[in-house]
Amino acid sequence: MGAVRVVTDGAADLPPSLATSLGITTVRGGIRFGDEPWDGTVEDFWQRVAHGASPSARLPVPTRWPRLSPAMHPCAPSMRPPS
Numbered sequence: 001m002g003a004v005r006v007v008t009d010g011a012a013d014l015p016p017s018l019a020t021s022l023g024i025t026t027v028r029g030g031i032r033f034g035d036e037p038w039d040g041t042v043e044d045f046w047q048r049v050a051h052g053a054s055p056s057a058r059l060p061v062p063t064r065w066p067r068l069s070p071a072m073h074p075c076a077p078s079m080r081p082p083s
Helices: 015-021 042-050 062-066
Strands: 006-009 024-027 030-033 036-037 055-058
Touching: 015 024, 030 042, 036 042
Parallel strands: 006 024
Antiparallel strands: 030 036, 030 055
16 A cells, blocks of 8 residues: 555645644635635634634635645546546
8 A cells, every 4th residue: 555645625724834744735725705715824814704704615626736746636547436
């Protein structure tokens, strides 16, 4: 069996230093405040929430996955469901 790798979306709210030290790859999903896409800092996110904004989230879009190593790509041969 191959190595186990952990990939999470940005909703895990892991500090980057912790994720790096544990070898966890974070792929950010889409976050919006109303109709406005958000791509700010964690501090900005919580400041908006504290002021009453309600975020909504989406899973990471496929175009964000290619930055991962080929073995971690969702379409890698070893990860495809059996035919």
